[in-house]
Amino acid sequence: MASNLLKNIVKLDTRVSVSQNVCLPIRCLSTASPRVKDKTGKNIVFVDGVRTPFLLSGTDYASLMPHQLAKEALIGLMRKTNVPREVVEYIVYGTVIQEVKTSNIGREAALAAGFPNSVPAHTVTMACISSNQGITTGIGLIAAGAYDVIVAGGVEFMSDVPIRHSRKMRSLLLRANKAKTPLDKLKLLSTFRPDFLLPELPAVAEFSSGETMGFSADRLAASFKVSREEQDQYAVRSHTMAKEAQDNGYLTDIVPFRLPNSSKVIEKDNGIRVSPIDKLAKLKAAFVKPHGTVTAANSSFLTDGASACLIMTEEKAKQLGLKPKLYLRDFTYVAQDPIDQLLLGPTYATPKVLEKAGLSVNDIDVWEVHEAFAGQILANLKAMDSDWFAQKYMNRKSKVGVPDLSKWNKWGGSLSIGHPFAATGVRLTVHTANRLVREDGQFGLIAACAAGGQGVGMIVERHPDATAL
Ligand SMILES: CC(=O)SCCNC(=O)CCNC(=O)[C@H](O)C(C)(C)COP(=O)(O)OP(=O)(O)OC[C@H]1O[C@@H](n2cnc3c(N)ncnc32)[C@H](O)[C@@H]1OP(=O)(O)O
Numbered sequence: 001m002a003s004n005l006l007k008n009i010v011k012l013d014t015r016v017s018v019s020q021n022v023c024l025p026i027r028c029l030s031t032a033s034p035r036v037k038d039k040t041g042k043n044i045v046f047v048d049g050v051r052t053p054f055l056l057s058g059t060d061y062a063s064l065m066p067h068q069l070a071k072e073a074l075i076g077l078m079r080k081t082n083v084p085r086e087v088v089e090y091i092v093y094g095t096v097i098q099e100v101k102t103s104n105i106g107r108e109a110a111l112a113a114g115f116p117n118s119v120p121a122h123t124v125t126m127a128c129i130s131s132n133q134g135i136t137t138g139i140g141l142i143a144a145g146a147y148d149v150i151v152a153g154g155v156e157f158m159s160d161v162p163i164r165h166s167r168k169m170r171s172l173l174l175r176a177n178k179a180k181t182p183l184d185k186l187k188l189l190s191t192f193r194p195d196f197l198l199p200e201l202p203a204v205a206e207f208s209s210g211e212t213m214g215f216s217a218d219r220l221a222a223s224f225k226v227s228r229e230e231q232d233q234y235a236v237r238s239h240t241m242a243k244e245a246q247d248n249g250y251l252t253d254i255v256p257f258r259l260p261n262s263s264k265v266i267e268k269d270n271g272i273r274v275s276p277i278d279k280l281a282k283l284k285a286a287f288v289k290p291h292g293t294v295t296a297a298n299s300s301f302l303t304d305g306a307s308a309c310l311i312m313t314e315e316k317a318k319q320l321g322l323k324p325k326l327y328l329r330d331f332t333y334v335a336q337d338p339i340d341q342l343l344l345g346p347t348y349a350t351p352k353v354l355e356k357a358g359l360s361v362n363d364i365d366v367w368e369v370h371e372a373f374a375g376q377i378l379a380n381l382k383a384m385d386s387d388w389f390a391q392k393y394m395n396r397k398s399k400v401g402v403p404d405l406s407k408w409n410k411w412g413g414s415l416s417i418g419h420p421f422a423a424t425g426v427r428l429t430v431h432t433a434n435r436l437v438r439e440d441g442q443f444g445l446i447a448a449c450a451a452g453g454q455g456v457g458m459i460v461e462r463h464p465d466a467t468a469l
Pocket residue numbers: 128204213214239273274275279280283286295296297299300301302371372373419449450451
């Protein structure tokens with residue numbers, strides 16, 4: 001395993017500023033002979049994507065319901081693209097922790113956002129890659145010829161999660177509902193015990209192992225010998241780059257959100273926080289106590305937010321006079337053992353999707369990789385740089401290869417911008433699109449890990465018409 005890798009990340013990132021290397025789109029891209037062939041016969045394009053500002057849970061969105069956030073993302077998308085709602089034929093929307101009253105949240109959000117009743121919507125869930133799943137389900141529907149115009153996206157709302165009665169209490173209440181006589185009800189009441197009142201709190205944890213994501217990340221970092229200092233440095237990198245992108249006005253995927261019944265308009269992500277490294281070093285372990293290395297500052301934080309994007313056939317985009325940002329070229333999903341390899345999705349998905357598309361690591365101009373934890377990102381980079389890992393775990397002859405880190409998450413990532421689980425996939429895609437224009441690149445790779453030991457890799461290509469940010 002290359003031991004210099006992490007040193008290089010730190011050195012490199014203090015030098016690379018997102019305000020450098022910005023140029024207008026000058027590369028001549030052509031649809032005539034694409035290097036990556038279209039597999040669908042439809043040349044499916046990503047027109048644009050938007051998101052609400054991502055906020056720390058428990059802050060300004062706290063009194064909302066999740067479908068209200070999703071509604072704002074959908075309204076913002078239609079306003080930004082200037083496409084009439086009637087043109088949209090189907091909506092695929094992601095969520096992870098479901099609000100029980102709006103279980104098909106895609107449909108509720110679409111109705112609230114003023115889409116015609118005749119536009120069907122369904123909800124998908126695949127943990128942190130749920131809106132990637134929204135996009136690729138849309139690709140499938142278009143490729144199958146079912147529809148030409150799809151909206152995809154996702155929402156997560158951690159300010160209010162369903163807290164259930166205990167199983168014993170639920171069982172009692174359900175039986176009480178069916179009890180016919182007062183005597184039956186009394187008999188049931190006599191079975192009540194005080195411990196029935198203990199609630200069941202949801203945890204960001206793996207069902208099969210019971211382990212929280214943070215605990216797993218700490219174990220992963222330890223097994224790849226990623227130090228606390230390296231994790232803290234990576235976290236500072238993420239926040240520094242996100243702050244620069246925010247200050248430079250690059251985060252144009254944000255649609256401002258006017259809070260209902262208030263004059264307050266939310267315009268910015270509120271979790272970006274550049275702190276001195278010695279401040280981070282003082283924080284206590286958040287999961288593996290007391291000696292773990294994953295802390296509040298080198299973890300993504302619990303976030304509220306929603307996203308949405310518009311995808312369609314290139315022909316339809318032309319008919320509508322739109323200037324798409326990307327071709328959606330290829331994708332893959334991967335899955336591993338959720339106990340030992342929970343957060344290594346990017347390592348597994350990257351070579352698979354590159355090979356499918358006929359590209360190599362060096363062809364990628366923009367990397368957007370989900371940062372669940374700094375330790376998880378650094379463990380993935382080490383795994384990608386290891387022949388031993390490739391041979392032992394991936395059935396490959398040699399390592400995947402290390403991405404050029406000057407092209408990696410240059411506008412920050414989930415650690416700093418936030419990670420509303422099901423909304424992140426669209427955020428990664430639209431940042432890839434906008435970075436490809438600003439950085440004059442051609443190909444982007446999006447990768448993410450997800451609970452269940454799953455992961456996604458997507459290859460996108462800048463569309464020749466992509467100019468507007
Ligand atoms: C596939 C996947 O994506 S898996 C990932 C899924 N996501 C997760 O698992 C979420 C992980 N994150 C979490 O669960 C939570 O954010 C936690 C447990 C890590 C932290 O939660 P909390 O303890 O509530 O965080 P809180 O915001 O209070 O921060 C704790 C302390 O760290 C400090 N802190 C947090 N971030 C920073 C920062 N960037 N710089 C400096 N200090 C910081 C806070 O100021 C606070 O300090 P204090 O105790 O002196 O007030």
